[in-house]
Each structure stands twice: as C-alpha cells, then as structure tokens.
Amino acid sequence: MKKKMVSILLAASLAATLLAGCGTGNGNGNGTNDNTAGDNGAAGSEDGGDAAGGGTKDNGGAIVGEEEGSVYYLNFKPEQAQQWKDLAREYSDEAGVPVTIETAASGTYESTLKSEMAKSDAPTLFQVNGPAGLASWKDYCYDLKDSAVYKNLKSDDFALISDDGQVQGIAYVIETYGLIYNKDIIDDYCEMDGAKIKDVSEINSFAKLKEAADDMQAKKDELGIKGVFASAGMDSSSDWRFKTHLANMPIYFEYQDENVATTDAIKGTHLDAYKNIWDLYITDSTVEPTMISGMTGEDAAAEFAMGEAVFYQNGTWAYQDITGNEVDDDDMGMLPIYIGVGDEANQGLCTGSENYWCVNKNASEDDINATLNFLEWVITSDRGREVFRDEMGFVTPFSTFTDEYMPENPLVDAANDYIDSGKTSVPWVFSTIPSEGWKNGVGSALLEYAQGTGDWDAVKDAFVEGWASEYSAVNQ
C-alpha cells in the first residue's frame, strides 16, 4: 500500500514539474510588487496596467534602497551586445549609476522580455518592434513626452504615439534593407561575352534582375560562385528575411494601390510578384530548395562574405557580419528589391525602424530617471555618439547626431545615395502585420512551397485568410 502511494506521488510530482516550469516567475513576481511598486502592484494585479498607470508616482519611494536608481536594458540586437556592455561600463564609471545590459538571443526577445518583466528586477529599458509589438506591452510603457530622447527626435514619425498622445516608444536606429550585392563579381560578369548587363546600374527592374541573375546562375562555374543568391534559409535565424522583410513589398504596393496605411483584411493583389521573386531566390540559389529549411542566417552571411554568392537580401545591420572577409567594403552595394510592381525606375530601398526604446513605467521613479539620464547621455555625449557611429554603426533619428556622426558603412552610404538621387524609399509597412502568428504561417507555407511539399495556394491562404483571422484574434 505504501509502495503504491509512493509511486502515485512520484507520478504526480514528475508530471507536475511541467506546470511548475511555466510558473516559476510567480514567486519572484510577488517580490516585485513589495519592493518597487508598493500598493499599486497589488491593484495592478486585479485590473491590468490601468491601475498602475494612475499611481506610478507614489509607489512608496521610501522602500527603495538605492538613491541613484539603476538601469537595466534588455537589448534586442545580438550584433551589438558587447558594444552596449562596454558603453554601459563607461557610463557607470562616469556617472556612478549601475547599468546592466542583457541581450536576448536571436529570435527569443519576446519570451525573454516576458519572463524578465515578471521579475523583481525587471528591465527598466526594453524594446518593441513597432505597433504590433507595442500592443502587448503598451501597459508597461512610460510616457516619454518630457524625455530628452523625445525632444531630440527629428520627427514624430520615429515615435510610437498612442491615441491619447502618450509617447510610448522611440526609434533609436534607422535601418535600410535591400539586395546587398558584390560589385566585384558583377563587374566580372559584365565583362563576359554575352552578358545581359554592362553595369550594375542597369538592374533597375525585376525583369532585368531576373534576366541577369538567370544568366549568372548558368555561368556560375566561370564566375567562381556557388549561386547568385545567398541561400534563402528558413531557419528561424533567417526566415524573417522572407516572411517579414520580403513580404513587406507586396503589402506596401497593395497599401499604395488602396491608399491606406494599414488594413484589417489584405487582398493579396501582388502575390504573383511575391511568388516571382521567391522563385528567383530559391532557383538561382547556392543550395537546392530542399535544403533551405535548415539553412541559417550565418550560412547566408558567410556565403556572401566569402564571395560565393552575388546577392544577399539583408540590411545595413548586416555590415558587421560580412565585412573583413573576401568582399572588400568598396565592393558592397545595395539594390532595391524589385518585384515587378509599381514605378520601378523610382523605387528606392526599404527604410524604417523596428527598434523602439520603451521605458518600463512599473520601475521605481529613481530607476526611471536613471534610465532617462542614461539614454540622454547615450545620444548627446561625445562618447555615446562615437560608439553609435564607430562600433555599433547606427544611423539614428536624433538631431544630436550631426553629419560627422554618420557611421562608416558602405551599405548606409548606398542607402543615402538612393535617397539623394530622389528615389522613393519603401517604408517598413511590415510593422502593421497583425501578429507573429501571421509571419509564421506565411513562412511555413513559403518553405513548403519551396521544398515542393506544398503549393502556392497555401501561401495565398496564409497571406490573405491568415491576415484576417490573426487580425481578429489580436484585436478582439
């Protein structure tokens, strides 16, 4: 009998550790309320963030130990993890305020943020990726209206402002993506007999891009490349390049047609163009389409950096990953992603931001102030601006970053050239995509189509029906 009890207990406890896993934040969480948020934490647990909104000011400052407050930044960009740490250390030495920087691994920001925010030492500074990301965190955003970062912002276009005028998030980096290309290989190709183009500037439409790419793919052995396009990896480290960044194109052109900025039901009018460019990517590629499910972001970057591929769809942030290898900085350029729709002659690169700073309003007042001071230091001090320019390579929307603080990045230069020559930049409308669920649905369908295990109708379904259902799921 006793044995039986033991075995049942054993069974129950083993099974139940699972549940415990999901709830481990709880114990700590209670601590949060006691320590930093005082009474208002208890109220907050009853009716969401609203109550907390009313009472942020009087959250029992007496209990908080440190006078100076401290900063905890949960950084989104793994590329700049070390640079942020170094910068934080310098600030700590200078201002005597402890600054902690943590960086979430690629693709895990939301889950890391979710568990970090439940802790007693929650991040005081975090990021959202735009309106869709803000939806889940808006109750945690401190109004940045009076902050130095907002005052130095060049335009309200770079801020996330709620309907009632609260500044909830501020973009800190402007980025541009397109088709990064290797000038050296293209020049080699142009000198070959029967080349379809004489200069890279002749690629100014999808038709021309396809013609040249197909021909280069046919001559890949003579050119010494593995394929024209770096592998269209659908591993989670790379699939966002297609399910989000490439999907931006058909969505943008549809918005243009309809003359809207967002929609609750997409029609998918330009899905054929989306199919054409995707077909091009997977056909004129370094790998067989059946391989792409396992190809990572590093694979694609390495292929381009080692001169094995001519084109690589990515953005200015990829510069650090590809520089210093086979491809000289002078040989890097960027073309718009032509998909054969709209006014291609005047199409520019895709420019926007999906990195918005938000300050946690549930943090103690001291911590909030410390965080705002840290941000101000970052964007106004010489050292902060230098690190942004030299080490992180950020182009920012802040007026404090005058021309001398433009980073040396050939991809940024290419982006500026397009703007200077009067081409129309394509905004990042993918921030209006209803949810991650939509992106995952489209990504999976794209992959199955590429592998030959699914057909294009599934992509259409995920794109059109998925949009409507995700939109209603999120906005119910």
Place this chain on the structure above:
Amino acid sequence: MQKSLKRYFPVFAFPTLAAFTIGFFIPFVMGIYLSFCKFTTVTDAKFIGIGNYLKILSDRTFLHSLWYTAAFTIVSMVLINVLAFTVAMLLTKGIQGTNAFRTVFFMPNLIGGIVLGYIWQLLLNGILANFQKTLTYNSAYGFWGLVVLMCWQQIGYMMIIYISGIQNVPGELIEAAKIDGARPAQILFHVTIPMVMPSITICTFLTLTNGFKLFDQNLALTNGEPSSMSELLALNIFNTFYGRTGYEGVGQAKAVIFFILVALIAIIQTRLTRTKEVQH
C-alpha cells in the same frame, strides 16, 4: 519510536516541504489560476473564466501535437525498453569488457538534452545532406530523428535498471528451471521477465513520462519545424505561451490539460504493470 518520529518530523521534513511548497506547490496552484486569466506577465493577471480552454478547441496545432506526442511516446517507449532489456541481458552474461560496455552505454545519459539535440541535428543533417534534404524537410524526419536521439540517450539508463533487476533474479530459480528442462526462451519468458517486473514497471513509467514531457531535445533538434508539425506537446505549450501575443493564458490552460493527461497515463500505467509483478 512513534513519539520521537512525531517530534522530529518537522525538523527533518521541513526543508524538503518548504522547497516543495515554494518550488512546486505555489507555482502549481498559480499555474492553474493563471489558466483562467488573461495576462502578459505572470504578475498582473486578469480573471476571464474558461475562455482560454475554449480557445484550445479551435487550435489545430494542439491536437496535432497531441497525436504526434502519443505516437512518439509509444514508439520510443517500446524501442527503448526492448533494446535496453536486450543490452542488459547481453551484459549480464559475463562477456569480456562488460564494465566498459556498461559505462559506454550509460555515457550519453550524462549529456544534457539541448547539447544532444544539437549534436544529433548536425549528425543527421550531415547524413541527409547527401540526399539534399534536412531534418526539418518533413515532420517524419524529425519524428524518427527524435526517436533515434531518445534511444541513444535513454537505453543506457534503462539498461542499468534492468541489469540490477536481472542480477537480483535468484540463481536457484534459473537452475531449477534448467533442471526441469526449460529452453532458454522459456526461462526468459517464464522466469526472468516475471522476476524483473518491478524494473519493467519503473522503466516503462520513466520512458512513458519522459516521452510525454520531452522538451529540450525537441527544441534543439527541430524546434517544431516545419510548420509546427514536429512539435511535441511541451514545446507546443511553450510556443503558445511565449510565441503568441495574447495567448499566454491559453498556453497555461494547455499546461493544465497536459498535467492531467500525464498524471492519468502514469497512474494507469503503474497500476497495470504492478498487477503483473510477482509478490515475494
């Protein structure tokens, strides 16, 4: 004796009880409560009733991962136990280098699940690359990859349990069977297996619950790709909780259902195999 037991019970049991309460009981109760709530972080939840449970019904991935997990659990449980028992039988015959073999077979169990997952991902992708495929090409690849991985990891562990069971079979029983003229197969099925039934109970229990709760290996090997089709239940819950805005409560509700399911299966299984055990 009884008296001092009573007196010292709190002293000896308190640390464990406290740990159990903090590490298990409180999160467990909160977990159940949260499954009826809408929340972003677990510290500010709003009660909404059974809405989360209703949402599960319309979630196709949950049902799929339920079947996928059930199939995986059955296949891996059978394979692991049969193979572990076979290896245990071989390694109790007194062949040379028995200890070395036992150590080698047990070794994979010392490596963590995530590491194992990545190692096998490399190995299997390396093989599949010859056919221009990857593990995430099709959920069947992920399924068998996971089975291979789990066998490799768990056979050694179960083997140890079986070896101790086999070594505890009284020699006179086997000798008596031999004198009565039993063939080796008869000895195996009528003497050895009934005698090691307690080990079988433990091993089936462990492999069953391990299969159902599998997470690390699944995450590292395929991460549910393609299209969440190789997602086991635990990973499905994790992805619902962390991957979808507004679905935290749904993930929690799935976890509650998951708990009930695993507990039920485990209890039924121990009952069943227990009735087969030989009472001394």
